[in-house]
Amino acid sequence: MRVTVSRKAHFNSAHRLYRKDWSMEKNNSVFGKCNNPNYHGHNYELIASVTGEIDVETGFVLDVKILKNIIKEEVEDAFDHKNLNLDVPEFENLNPTVENIAVVIHKKIKSRLASNLDLEVVLYETPRNFVTYSG
């Protein structure tokens, strides 16, 4: 019986969409107001969903407290109240679009899970825009 266990979390970050190797003009034409050199920001809402077998002893797929702690260490401590472009090494040379942030988060959480567990990450940049990545 494979069940998916999901946990919501959030972090508040500044970011800017642009490529260092493009002109300001080209960045503006592709990224528009998201390329504000002074940055803008979001309350990111994250749903991390782990799929696996129910442990017949405990009735858990995994203890949600463990998932909560992994999210805290890998995502909240690393991204919350940070400037994604300047403060987070993964985005030094990677444009922090919500797609790329989701892929980075997926990699970080997945590395902490037992290999028989699957992971899906849903990341809301705003209540109206979000992405889903399953690896």
Add this chain to the structure above:
Amino acid sequence: MRVTVSRKAHFNSAHRLYRKDWSMEKNNSVFGKCNNPNYHGHNYELIASVTGEIDVETGFVLDVKILKNIIKEEVEDAFDHKNLNLDVPEFENLNPTVENIAVVIHKKIKSRLASNLDLEVVLYETPRNFVTYSG
């Protein structure tokens, strides 16, 4: 790396569930109060989700502004503040159940997307009732 990009939108419409080729009695027995001849209405909430590869240059699957515009032109301009039965050609001979509306929306948005992109449509008729269609 295939990622899904989702965008929420909404439209407010009147509709009535019934078949012209059925008697009022039969329509009432199948569709109940949804067959009010004077119509009722809903705030439809739409989530359009597009799945494709991340463009390594931009970090986008597709620019969400493009998706927002497609939804505006294909769905909001066509359905918002309209009577689905009387004002929307697709429902002239098609009962506007939330299932059928979702299929029509899927067809309209899909026709505007590159062929390598997949589309899923979630349509809320009320906060408690919704449907999902992936083509």
Add this chain to the structure above:
Amino acid sequence: MRVTVSRKAHFNSAHRLYRKDWSMEKNNSVFGKCNNPNYHGHNYELIASVTGEIDVETGFVLDVKILKNIIKEEVEDAFDHKNLNLDVPEFENLNPTVENIAVVIHKKIKSRLASNLDLEVVLYETPRNFVTYSG
């Protein structure tokens, strides 16, 4: 100790904003697309809030089941799956703006409450537009 007890409810209706005594042109200039002669509709969300003293015996201001039943009889049974302009007598000669609907609902519920209870009505026409009326 005066406490306010609130109950949420909802109804789905069609309506049209216009005045019978105005020309189509004037109605269009004031009410825009809300004056679609074929109607449009909404999922109205209602919060009815009753303020009074806590009964020291029961610990209730009023039993929320009573409030739920009053809302059902006065609002849901009267408005749900109806065309407000055509099916609801209160709007035969009253434009069903969300302001006017809230005032009508307030009057209907207030008439069912003990006179020492105050009532506030919040009515959402969409998740983004709502009104508040306290009598």
Add this chain to the structure above:
Amino acid sequence: MRVTVSRKAHFNSAHRLYRKDWSMEKNNSVFGKCNNPNYHGHNYELIASVTGEIDVETGFVLDVKILKNIIKEEVEDAFDHKNLNLDVPEFENLNPTVENIAVVIHKKIKSRLASNLDLEVVLYETPRNFVTYSG
């Protein structure tokens, strides 16, 4: 055209996570404060999603009123305002983790659906923790 029809519902229950065959000490170390012998409780929010072909006559996959009634009889009447450990036979010897509750609900609703319909259950224990089970 396979479409998924989803319906939300809710129930409010007390429960306690523990195994009768474990010591209090072991139960505490695994289940923490969820093992309070006096119980705690939740507002469970349920989304039951049924997938099948659209009936070309009615435009329904299934009438959502039917799904609403099945949920009422199988879930709300059985679980609402109950103590899951003491009042619900399915959990007499099964730890009522949200995973196990979802599996029990899936089994109960599935038994009431035509065999050509698929079912997915999403169960929120809190707004931040939820599980998904598809059988």
Add this chain to the structure above:
Amino acid sequence: MRVTVSRKAHFNSAHRLYRKDWSMEKNNSVFGKCNNPNYHGHNYELIASVTGEIDVETGFVLDVKILKNIIKEEVEDAFDHKNLNLDVPEFENLNPTVENIAVVIHKKIKSRLASNLDLEVVLYETPRNFVTYSG
């Protein structure tokens, strides 16, 4: 410039509505299924709102971290994963209706605030039922 600062929090508890000095019959007739002797439970959502002058130096009415900590110590640590009737001294002889719980929470938080600050407590027992108390 008086501004109100609000903070949301939550706790999950079991409870039962009844009076020890009433017969089971009378408790059932007044409190219905809320009088289940085995208890039921809720995810309570709390909004604590503090009103005062903006400090011109900091731009804060009060640091929301302080309010968050007061809520944690006075409410979450005391009520979360507890049985309100059995584990919380304030309800030993007080029926834990949502009205009474709000009054108790108001008293506990208010005692920790400077006397020039006003407090309003909103307490959701379910997403559809909530109360408001301002002292």
Add this chain to the structure above:
Amino acid sequence: MRVTVSRKAHFNSAHRLYRKDWSMEKNNSVFGKCNNPNYHGHNYELIASVTGEIDVETGFVLDVKILKNIIKEEVEDAFDHKNLNLDVPEFENLNPTVENIAVVIHKKIKSRLASNLDLEVVLYETPRNFVTYSG
């Protein structure tokens, strides 16, 4: 009959809490991680509520499209995808706490309303923290 008409809007901004005339040490001790020199950010959600008499001709307190446009011009165009500290003149010498942002927004919208209309501003910095200001 005084009724309150409310409209929701949103903007996404970067900001940093600090005083230029304080040392980094003092700013850190008061504002903690909100004083990140590289900024962080939020999806601010705004509810602007205007109270006045219902116009008996139109049934409106004010046309919500007018309120929507005022919010767009005064708030969204000025704050969205901006760095509040660097890009918004009002915060050149004013710490952009959510309290101060709400006061600034109130002043800007109020200046556009007829003098017989009252205004309340609710501003969410996160889904868990928000402020209310009525002038």
